[in-house]
Amino acid sequence: MAKVCVSEVFPVYNFTFELPTxxxxxxxxxxxxxxxxxxxxxxxxxYGGGSIKRAGIYGDALKILHxxxxxxxxxxxxxxxxxIGSVRxxxxxxxxxxxxxxxxxxxxxxxxxxxxxxxxAKYDGDAWDLVIDxxxxxxxxxxxxxxxxxxTGSEMDPYAVISDLSKNEKWGTGSPLLTPKMSILDPSYxxxxxxxxxxxxxxxxxxxxxxxxxxxxxxxxxxRFCEAVLKTCIHYGPVALNDPENYEARANLMWAxxxxxNGTLSAGSGVNWCVHPMEHELSAFYDxxxxxxxxxxxxxxxMHVLSEETAGKFAEYGVNVxxxxxxxxxxxxxxxxxxxxxxxxxxxxxxxMTLHEVGITExxxxxxxxxxxxxxxxxxxxxxxxxDIVKIFKAAF
Amino acid sequence: MAKVCVSEVFPVYNFTFELPTxxxxxxxxxxxxxxxxxxxxxxxxxYGGGSIKRAGIYGDALKILHxxxxxxxxxxxxxxxxxIGSVRxxxxxxxxxxxxxxxxxxxxxxxxxxxxxxxxAKYDGDAWDLVIDxxxxxxxxxxxxxxxxxxTGSEMDPYAVISDLSKNEKWGTGSPLLTPKMSILDPSYxxxxxxxxxxxxxxxxxxxxxxxxxxxxxxxxxxRFCEAVLKTCIHYGPVALNDPENYEARANLMWAxxxxxNGTLSAGSGVNWCVHPMEHELSAFYDxxxxxxxxxxxxxxxMHVLSEETAGKFAEYGVNVxxxxxxxxxxxxxxxxxxxxxxxxxxxxxxxMTLHEVGITExxxxxxxxxxxxxxxxxxxxxxxxxDIVKIFKAAF
Numbered sequence: 139m140a141k142v143c144v145s146e147v148f149p150v151y152n153f154t155f156e157l158p159t160x161x162x163x164x165x166x167x168x169x170x171x172x173x174x175x176x177x178x179x180x181x182x183x184x185y186g187g188g189s190i191k192r193a194g195i196y197g198d199a200l201k202i203l204h205x206x207x208x209x210x211x212x213x214x215x216x217x218x219x220x221x222i223g224s225v226r227x228x229x230x231x232x233x234x235x236x237x238x239x240x241x242x243x244x245x246x247x248x249x250x251x252x253x254x255x256x257x258x259a260k261y262d263g264d265a266w267d268l269v270i271d272x273x274x275x276x277x278x279x280x281x282x283x284x285x286x287x288x289x290t291g292s293e294m295d296p297y298a299v300i301s302d303l304s305k306n307e308k309w310g311t312g313s314p315l316l317t318p319k320m321s322i323l324d325p326s327y328x329x330x331x332x333x334x335x336x337x338x339x340x341x342x343x344x345x346x347x348x349x350x351x352x353x354x355x356x357x358x359x360x361x362r363f364c365e366a367v368l369k370t371c372i373h374y375g376p377v378a379l380n381d382p383e384n385y386e387a388r389a390n391l392m393w394a395x396x397x398x399x400n401g402t403l404s405a406g407s408g409v410n411w412c413v414h415p416m417e418h419e420l421s422a423f424y425d426x427x428x429x430x431x432x433x434x435x436x437x438x439x440x441m442h443v444l445s446e447e448t449a450g451k452f453a454e455y456g457v458n459v460x461x462x463x464x465x466x467x468x469x470x471x472x473x474x475x476x477x478x479x480x481x482x483x484x485x486x487x488x489x490x491m492t493l494h495e496v497g498i499t500e501x502x503x504x505x506x507x508x509x510x511x512x513x514x515x516x517x518x519x520x521x522x523x524x525x526d527i528v529k530i531f532k533a534a535f
Numbered sequence: 536m537a538k539v540c541v542s543e544v545f546p547v548y549n550f551t552f553e554l555p556t557x558x559x560x561x562x563x564x565x566x567x568x569x570x571x572x573x574x575x576x577x578x579x580x581x582y583g584g585g586s587i588k589r590a591g592i593y594g595d596a597l598k599i600l601h602x603x604x605x606x607x608x609x610x611x612x613x614x615x616x617x618x619i620g621s622v623r624x625x626x627x628x629x630x631x632x633x634x635x636x637x638x639x640x641x642x643x644x645x646x647x648x649x650x651x652x653x654x655x656a657k658y659d660g661d662a663w664d665l666v667i668d669x670x671x672x673x674x675x676x677x678x679x680x681x682x683x684x685x686x687t688g689s690e691m692d693p694y695a696v697i698s699d700l701s702k703n704e705k706w707g708t709g710s711p712l713l714t715p716k717m718s719i720l721d722p723s724y725x726x727x728x729x730x731x732x733x734x735x736x737x738x739x740x741x742x743x744x745x746x747x748x749x750x751x752x753x754x755x756x757x758x759r760f761c762e763a764v765l766k767t768c769i770h771y772g773p774v775a776l777n778d779p780e781n782y783e784a785r786a787n788l789m790w791a792x793x794x795x796x797n798g799t800l801s802a803g804s805g806v807n808w809c810v811h812p813m814e815h816e817l818s819a820f821y822d823x824x825x826x827x828x829x830x831x832x833x834x835x836x837x838m839h840v841l842s843e844e845t846a847g848k849f850a851e852y853g854v855n856v857x858x859x860x861x862x863x864x865x866x867x868x869x870x871x872x873x874x875x876x877x878x879x880x881x882x883x884x885x886x887x888m889t890l891h892e893v894g895i896t897e898x899x900x901x902x903x904x905x906x907x908x909x910x911x912x913x914x915x916x917x918x919x920x921x922x923d924i925v926k927i928f929k930a931a932f
Contacts, residue, residue, distance in 0.1 A: 151561065152560060152561025152562065152563065152564065153560050153561065154557065154558065154559050154560070155557070155558040155560060156557045156558075157554040158555070160551065160552070160553045161551065161552040161553075162551050163549060163550050163551070163552060163802070163803065164548065164549025164550065164803075165549065166549065167549065357786075357787070357790070358767055358770060358771070358783070358787045359763060359764070359767040359787050359790055359791055359794070362762070362763030362764075362766050362767060363760060363763045365759070365763065366756060366759030366760045366762065366763050367756070367759075369759050370755055370756040370759060373755060374755070386755070389754075389803070390754070390755045390756050393754070393756050393803065394756055397756070402799075405560070406560065406561075406786070406790065461861065464858065
């Protein structure tokens with residue numbers, strides 16, 4: 139296994155920190171949608187299936203938007219693991235109707251679709267270009283969000299993930315231009331999120347945090363912030379599962395989802411993600427639920443990268459997050475911490491723990507998926523080769 | 536003693552979160568000063584004594600500002616516990632020269648002076664009005680910062696504290712208009728901060744965090760973030776004291792200073808500060824160092840508000856921040872946590888621990904100071920009467 143990278147220069151990298159999203163948090167915040175008129179008069183409302191209609195959010199939002207004098211166009215039916223086809227449709231709508239604002243009401247998939255739509259509206263070529271080459275994002279309509287699922291953190295970050303399943307491609311793109319201008323976070327909108335999605339969302343938040351926490355160059359304050367987010371997920375994930383209308387739990391998970399990925403945990407650390415690239419291949423080839431894929435892979439990834447060199451960090455995770463005995467030796471605590479993680483996903487969040495359980499019953503694509511995932515592994519906590527990744531897939535099978 | 540306030544409604548309050556300061560962090564970030572030209576062509580440079588000249592920052596900054604084509608005016612000699620007189624002088628300079636940007640190079644006192652100067656430049660009356668009534672701040676010049684002391688967090692917050700020692704008055708004011716547009720945080724600029732100021736600054740950061748942590752209505756995630764900042768101060772404060780050029784320590788303390796008070800720790804919690812109002816009276820009457828005053832008062836404040844009702848919270852602080860045994864009973868851990876705090880200030884940070892040591896040798900002003908401090912105590916973790924505050928002053932005497 140390759141060595142852990144360690145910076146020879148500074149323990150805290152230079153960075154520029156900007157967090158431009160204005161967040162309105164709490165029950166009743168929807169009324170702040172009237173602020174959209176600051177950006178223009180024609181809005182593209184992007185959403186998924188009918189759930190926002192059943193929950194009444196759709197009707198309430200339209201009333202506020204119309205009350206503010208805004209003309210509303212619609213892009214509906216955005217899929218989980220959102221497709222480039224929806225983005226193309228949205229960009230076309232924007233261009234044809236001279237739309238000047240994009241509003242996503244939904245979870246991460248809807249927001250990600252809205253983001254690339256907003257950039258596509260300002261781009262002459264095919265929107266897929268913007269997914270495979272973020273440098274091509276030179277302009278975008280302003281993006282607003284009403285969040286209905288706590289998971290991806292897309293409500294406060296510059297990233298979007300779009301799939302072209304016809305090519306088994308799923309890629310992340312990003313630009314400061316894609317960071318939402320304003321996001322409305324009303325925890326009561328997540329009361330109706332299913333147990334499955336609540337668990338997957340919690341695993342997604344935790345995985346974003348792990349990606350920042352297990353890093354070759356760590357900021358001390360940033361690592362403690364990571365532990366804060368992890369403890370919040372561990373404390374409230376099961377509460378939300380068992381008591382879906384628990385406002386305190388939903389509020390903490392929702393706010394944790396934003397902070398896991400809004401740049402605070404990575405600023406000054408030397409972060410390059412390890413588990414997400416592997417999961418993206420699973421989703422691209424098998425269209426599985428992202429958070430479930432992450433929960434399946436994470437404990438096996440942890441076991442695979444555990445070594446004399448990394449045991450101290452896993453032990454620290456165990457002591458600071460899981461409350462393990464600081465006097466126990468590092469290797470013992472590291473193993474216990476990984477076991478805590480696995481049991482939490484399995485027993486507390488009731489997540490599937492094998493690829494089999496989510497319908498991946500053949501190993502024939504492991505090589506091609508691993509090859510693609512390994513491409514971005516340089517600079518990871520522990521860089522992974524194609525062979526490493528195949529081993530992790532097999533262990534998770 | 537009055538009861539701890541507890542919200543009957545939501546454990547997490549509604550809030551709007553905005554963090555508009557762009558931060559350039561790390562050695563060599565000074566070059567970003569060229570960005571000032573985004574706001575105009577005439578800059579008022581605000582600074583204190585000669586330390587920024589000795590450190591070479593003054594010369595380097597002027598070179599960059601002139602290189603960017605900016606005309607530079609100067610307000611120098613800003614005092615610790617900055618005086619309204621300096622603000623008046625700065626506002627006058629801005630008005631007379633049609634200055635369009637204010638740049639503070641220094642610590643919290645310099646930044647606070649620059650903030651109210653920036654508002655005073657846009658105000659027709661006397662700048663003291665803006666200190667005693669924040670609602671009168673209706674406009675302000677854009678504010679930029681180069682930070683040279685890790686302490687007040689003024690580099691990323693909307694607050695300023697200004698004194699009129701002729702009246703023994705020291706008041707905090709604030710407005711979103713006072714939040715810096717951009718701040719440069721180069722940890723190496725704090726290598727030359729004295730042991731005394733390093734210790735006082737660390738105590739100040741911790742006190743800001745305590746004010747957010749000990750709150751009647753607590754957000755879980757926010758409380759864990761508080762613990763992250765506290766652990767960072769406890770870990771790196773003594774390192775910076777003993778090894779002033781330790782970049783890692785200076786970087787973590789500097790970033791902690793910003794996060795202790797940039798709104799993240801308080802958003803969603805029901806925060807009203809308890810110890811700062813008491814210390815402000817000490818500074819207003821005796822012009823002592825703010826962070827020293829906080830360190831002297833804090834353990835006595837903790838002992839005074841410790842009760843059956845609050846012991847659980849102090850015990851949580853002890854377990855999560857000081858690593859006390861979670862199996863011990865709450866009262867034992869609460870007392871131990873307070874003792875850890877006291878010993879840390881005294882033995883690790885070498886701070887004075889009595890009012891006597893900082894030159895307050897008479898008790899004759901305790902009553903008047905306590906009366907003023909008690910005015911703002913409503914909504915505190917444990918509301919304090921004038922009598923409570925006199926007791927705390929006497930215990931700290």
